[in-house]
Every structure is written in C-alpha cells, then in structure tokens.
Amino acid sequence: MESTLPAAPAAPELRTQRQRAWHTFKRNRTALVGLAMVVLVALVAIFSDTVLIAPLTDAEPTPLLAPYDPTIQDPRNRLLPPSWEHPMGLDTYGRDIFSRILYGARVSLMVGILSVALGGILGVILGLVAGYSGGAAEQWIMRSVDVLMAFPSLLMGLMVLAVLGSGLTKMIIAIGIMLAPGFVRVVHGATLGAKQNDYILAARAIGAGHPRILFRHLLPNILGEVVVLASIWVASAIRVEASLSFIGLGVSPPTPAWGTMIREGVQYLTTAPWIALFPGLAILFTVLAFNLLGDGLRDVLDPKSYQ
Amino acid sequence: MIRYILHRLALAVPILLAVFTLVFLVVRVLPGDPAVAALGDYASEEALEALRERMGLNDPLPVQYVRFLGNMLRGDLGRSLINGKPINEQVAYVLPYTLMLTAAAVAIGTVLGIPLGVFTALRRNTWIDYVGRIFSLAGLSVPAFYLAILLIFLFAVRLGWFPAVGGGDLAQDPVGSLRFLVLPAFTLGLIMTASVTRLTRSTMLNVLREDYVRTAQAKGLHRWAVLLGHALRSAMLPIVSLIGLWTASLIGDSVLTEFVFSRPGLGKMLVGAILQRDYSALQSIMVIYAFFVVVINLLTDLTYGFLDPRIRHSQSAQ
Numbered sequence: 001m002e003s004t005l006p007a008a009p010a011a012p013e014l015r016t017q018r019q020r021a022w023h024t025f026k027r028n029r030t031a032l033v034g035l036a037m038v039v040l041v042a043l044v045a046i047f048s049d050t051v052l053i054a055p056l057t058d059a060e061p062t063p064l065l066a067p068y069d070p071t072i073q074d075p076r077n078r079l080l081p082p083s084w085e086h087p088m089g090l091d092t093y094g095r096d097i098f099s100r101i102l103y104g105a106r107v108s109l110m111v112g113i114l115s116v117a118l119g120g121i122l123g124v125i126l127g128l129v130a131g132y133s134g135g136a137a138e139q140w141i142m143r144s145v146d147v148l149m150a151f152p153s154l155l156m157g158l159m160v161l162a163v164l165g166s167g168l169t170k171m172i173i174a175i176g177i178m179l180a181p182g183f184v185r186v187v188h189g190a191t192l193g194a195k196q197n198d199y200i201l202a203a204r205a206i207g208a209g210h211p212r213i214l215f216r217h218l219l220p221n222i223l224g225e226v227v228v229l230a231s232i233w234v235a236s237a238i239r240v241e242a243s244l245s246f247i248g249l250g251v252s253p254p255t256p257a258w259g260t261m262i263r264e265g266v267q268y269l270t271t272a273p274w275i276a277l278f279p280g281l282a283i284l285f286t287v288l289a290f291n292l293l294g295d296g297l298r299d300v301l302d303p304k305s306y307q
Numbered sequence: 308m309i310r311y312i313l314h315r316l317a318l319a320v321p322i323l324l325a326v327f328t329l330v331f332l333v334v335r336v337l338p339g340d341p342a343v344a345a346l347g348d349y350a351s352e353e354a355l356e357a358l359r360e361r362m363g364l365n366d367p368l369p370v371q372y373v374r375f376l377g378n379m380l381r382g383d384l385g386r387s388l389i390n391g392k393p394i395n396e397q398v399a400y401v402l403p404y405t406l407m408l409t410a411a412a413v414a415i416g417t418v419l420g421i422p423l424g425v426f427t428a429l430r431r432n433t434w435i436d437y438v439g440r441i442f443s444l445a446g447l448s449v450p451a452f453y454l455a456i457l458l459i460f461l462f463a464v465r466l467g468w469f470p471a472v473g474g475g476d477l478a479q480d481p482v483g484s485l486r487f488l489v490l491p492a493f494t495l496g497l498i499m500t501a502s503v504t505r506l507t508r509s510t511m512l513n514v515l516r517e518d519y520v521r522t523a524q525a526k527g528l529h530r531w532a533v534l535l536g537h538a539l540r541s542a543m544l545p546i547v548s549l550i551g552l553w554t555a556s557l558i559g560d561s562v563l564t565e566f567v568f569s570r571p572g573l574g575k576m577l578v579g580a581i582l583q584r585d586y587s588a589l590q591s592i593m594v595i596y597a598f599f600v601v602v603i604n605l606l607t608d609l610t611y612g613f614l615d616p617r618i619r620h621s622q623s624a625q
Contacts, residue, residue, distance in 0.1 A: 143322075143325070146322055147325040147329060148329075150322060150323075150326045150600045150604075151326075151600065152555060152556050152600060153556065153559055154560070155593065155596055158577070158578075158581060159333055162337060162581050163333060163337055235448065239448070239450045242452075242453075243450055243451070243563050246452050246563070247563070247578055266456060266567070269456065269460055276456055277457075280450075280456065283453060284448055287448040287449075288448040291444055291447055291448050292444065
C-alpha cells in the first residue's frame with residue numbers, strides 16, 4: 001500500500017539517509033499507527049507479569065491493569081461472562097481471560113520475533129552467498145529453495161514440528177525453518193541486482209576480500225528489503241504460531257498462548273463465546289500491527305518515495 | 308508455445324522427485340517407532356518385529372527408498388498404520404471435498420477481489436478506498452481458523468443459517484452438501500479476496516499512469532474499453548501469478564479450515580495423521596500436497612507464458 005499522503009519532497013537540509021528515512025516515516029500514517037500498535041504489544045509482553053497483572057507470588061505491589069494471576073483457577077465462577085471485575089470473563093477453569101491475554105502476548109511476540117530472526121539470518125547468509133558467488137553453490141541453494149517452497153508454508157511448519165515435537169523452542173525453530181526459503185529467494189534476487197553496481201567493482205578493484213564485499217557493501221544495500229520482509233513475516237509467524245497452537249502442537253498448558261486459549265474455548269462457542277473470541281482479537285491486533293508497520297516501512301525504505 | 312510447455316514440464320520433474328525424496332527422509336527421521344505407533348505400547352517384541360518385517364522397515368534405506376518411489380509412481384499410497392485401510396481409498400473419499408473447497412474459495416476470491424481492486428483503484432483516496440484497504444489488511448492479518456470461528460459464531464450459532472460442522476454427503480446428496488460448503492468456502496474465499504483486492508488495486512494504480520492508457524483515452528476510446536482492454540489486461544499478469552501463489556498457500560489454510568469445521572478433507576486427514584503418528588498416511592498426504600503445489604506453479608507459469616508472449620519466447624530460446 002502506498003503512503004496515505006503524497007510523498008514528501010526531499011528537503012535539502014536533511015543530510016543523512018537516516019534523517020530522510022525518519023522524515024518520510026513520520027509523515028506516513030500507516031507506519032506510525034503500526035509502530036504504535038507494535039510498541040503497545042511489546043510493552044504488554046515485557047511488563048505483563050510485573051506491572052500489569054498480579055505476579056505469581058503474592059508479595060508484589062498492586063498491579064495496574066488486571067489484578068489476576070493468569071494461572072489461578074476459580075472453579076466456582078467458571079464460565080463467568082464478562083463483567084467489571086473480569087472485562088473478558090472467565091474460562092472453563094475460572095481463570096481470568098483478560099489477564100491470560102495480556103500474558104499470552106509473550107509467547108506470540110517471542111515466537112514471532114525469534115523465528116523471523118532465525119529464518120532471516122539463515123536466509124540472508126544463504127541468499128547472499130547464492131547471489132554473489134553464482135555457479136554451483138547458487139544452483140544448489142536455489143534448487144533446494146524451490147523444493148522447500150513446494151510445501152505450503154504451514155505444512156512445512158507442521159512437518160518440522162512433527163519431527164521435533166512440540167514446545168516453545170521447537171516452535172521457533174520450526175517457523176524459522178519455514179520462513180528461511182522465502183528470505184533466501186528475496187535476498188538472492190536483491191543481491192543479483194546489487195552486485196551489478198559500480199561500487200562493487202570499485203571495491204573489488206581496490207582489493208577488498210569477498211567477506212568484506214558481502215557484508216560491508218552488499219548487505220547494507222539489501223537490508224531495506226530484508227527489514228520490510230521481516231516485519232511482514234513476524235506477522236505471519238505469529239499467525240502460524242497461533243494456528244499450530246490451535247491444532248494442539250503449541251506451548252503446553254498452563255502457559256497462556258492465544259492459539260491454545262481459542263482451542264480451549266471453541267467447544268463453548270454456544271454457551272461462553274468470550275473464551276474463544278477475545279484471544280482471537282488479540283491475535284488480529286498484533287498481526288495487523290506488524291502488517292501495518294511493514295507496509296509503512298516499505299514506503300519509507302523504497303528510494304522512489306523520496307523523489 | 309509447445310516448446311515452452313515442454314520446457315516448464317521438464318523443470319517440474321526434478322523438483323517433484325526431490326520433494327518425494329525429502330518427504331521420504333523426513334518421515335524416516337520422525338521420532339518413535341511406526342510399529343509401536345501401529346500396535347500400541349504394550350505389544351510384544353515378536354509382534355512388533357513381525358510387523359516391521361511385513362512393512363519392510365528392516366530393509367536397507369536405499370531399498371525402502373526405491374520401493375517408496377515405485378509405489379508413489381504407481382499411485383499406491385500404502386496402508387494406514389492406525390486402521391490398516393488402504394490410504395488410496397481414504398484419499399479418494401476426502402479429495403473431492405478438498406478440491407470443492409479450494410475451487411469455491413478461489414472462485415470467491417477472484418470474483419470479489421478483482422472488481423473490488425479495480426473499483427478502489429478508480430476511487431483512490433476516497434472513503435470507499437479507505438474502507439477497502441482496511442478490509443484487505445484485516446483479511447491479510449486474520450488467521451484462517453479464527454475467521455472460521457467468527458463465521459461459525461455468527462452464521463451457525465447465532466443465526467442458524469448454515470451448519471457449523473461436517474461436510475455433508477457428497478456422493479449421496481451433492482446439492483445438500485453445498486450448505487456445508489458455504490462457511491468454509493467463505494472463510495478461505497474472504498482471505499483470498501483481501502490479497503487479490505490489494506494487489507489488483509496497486510497494479511491498476513501503476514498501470515493507469517502508463518502512457519498507453521493516456522493514449523487510449525486521448526484517441527477517444529470508451530472509458531470501459533480503456534479500463535478493461537488496456538489497463539486491466541496488462542494488470543492481469545501479476546494478478547494471475549498471485550492467484551496461483553495463493554491457491555498454493557490456500558492449501559495450508561485449508562488444513563485449518565477443515566480442522567475447525569471438522570469437514571472431511573486432506574487437511575483434516577493430515578492433522579489426524581500427525582496427532583496419531585500415522586506415518587504412512589502422513590507421508591502420502593505430504594506427497595499429494597507437494598504434487599498439487601508443483602502442478603499449480605506449473606499452471607501459473609503456463610498462464611504467464613500465455614498472457615505474455617515475451618516470457619515464452621525468451622524461455623524457449625534458451
């Protein structure tokens with residue numbers, strides 16, 4: 001999506017590329033809204049067990065937002081509808097859903113960011129090598145990517161999880177592996193384009209080694225594309241994590257994860273729909289946040305938008 | 308064109324072979340013993356050994372591999388570890404459900420997505436455009452299983468218009484089973500509509516700025532002739548490739564949709580196979596899915612070549 005406002009004319013006093021990028025970013029409403037939403041989710045994830053909701057030990061100061069332990073059960077009040085004390089109601093075990101949603105932001109964000117980091121690092125290295133070296137290495141890497149891309153991404157995640165077993169770390173590895181081929185393909189394409197530039201020839205002429213050309217000259221030039229992709233793929237990683245947790249391959253209970261919460265709530269859709277519906281809104285909000293941010297970043301980092 | 312088709316076909320074969328190999332290897336490194344999965348934890352060692360021998364698990368890996376390839380090429384998917392029934396029969400039963408679901412979803416996505424995209428591009432920066440963009444971003448962000456739950460909640464639980472779960476009986480009562488198709492098809496169809504709308508809009512915006520569009524307008528062609536004959540026609544290329552890509556990734560979402568709706572299908576069979584550790588079913592379903600993706604990609608490439616003569620000429624010249 002292009003920016004909601006016409007692209008800003010490049011003001012001459014903005015000297016560095018970074019200043020120019022920030023200038024464009026500030027004027028892009030989509031990106032700003034996305035960034036604000038991402039920051040909100042991040043704050044919730046970081047502070048959920050100390051500031052926002054009651055800690056697991058009761059000896060801490062009064063929490064700000066939801067004064068309930070996400071794992072404490074209140075069997076007498078199970079399936080209680082939303083009320084002032086429990087804005088999103090209680091689940092089948094009488095646990096406060098709002099507290100669990102706040103706490104569940106951790107799993108989603110951790111899986112989202114770490115799996116993209118893993119897939120991104122793998123993908124950038126292999127993509128750079130394939131694009132820069134050419135020849136047999138390129139053929140091998142890119143043909144392997146073709147093969148891996150023959151599996152729909154969710155199925156790849158399922159397959160890797162079936163091999164590794166379930167759990168948080170394994171989930172991160174599975175989604176990281178699932179995302180890597182896509183990164184390789186994009187980085188490979190970008191590297192092929194970037195290595196035609198004169199500055200690469202110049203760097204080679206003054207005797208720069210391959211690692212230096214790769215990481216000091218090529219990488220910075222394709223980083224923009226990688227960042228945009230990373231932001232959008234954090235969104236899909238979070239979506240996939242929720243989906244796999246929903247099937248029952250996710251983080252084991254009682255750790256609250258949004259997908260698992262929906263899984264537990266779906267059989268009560270007729271009697272207590274809040275159990276399944278509220279965690280889904282949290283997923284939608286977070287995924288939307290990263291998609292908006294990625295869209296905005298694409299406009300900002302696209303050099304054409306400066307003109 | 309024929310040379311181009313042959314060229315593309317020749318490229319698809321090694322990929323398919325590599326996919327088969329990968330599935331074979333992955334299933335071999337899965338944790339747990341398939342014989343134990345089939346007979347349970349308390350089976351005697353003799354019974355387990357006999358089953359391993361019968362399933363050919365004691366043979367060297369290359370022998371197993373050649374047999375696996377042979378069976379796949381003959382279309383023999385083997386027997387389920389859990390209930391011992393031929394997997395071919397199960398697949399033959401569920402495949403029509405999955406194909407119907409996918410076809411309906413692609414139809415919804417295309418029929419709604421392309422006109423919406425063109426329309427919002429023409430009404431750029433009006434409130435219609437903003438609503439359209441919010442809708443498509445939401446569609447790109449919502450997980451399929453959650454949209455499925457929302458639709459079930461609204462149209463099955465609250466309004467009671469459509470059944471919430473099941474797939475109907477496709478063989479006995481094909482018309483009656485359409486009622487079961489509506490909600491799953493719209494779950495996938497709306498997600499696809501979102502991305503088709505988005506891409507159509509941005510492609511149309513680019514194309515509408517082109518000189519040949521202005522030329523066509525200047526020589527007095529009717530507005531619709533310019534729009535459909537010139538602008539949309541050249542915008543179709545990326546759209547077709549996206550529809551191809553999305554059909555492939557729709558397969559992933561269809562797994563969850565079938566799971567939520569408890570609708571018979573390949574996806575539900577796959578989840579069952581994973582949860583029950585039915586490795587022979589898992590292996591067969593992965594091969595079928597990968598086969599579909601390779602075929603869809605091939606068809607996308609061929610449509611590309613058909614729509615853009617430059618592509619087929621540059622390819623067959625190689």
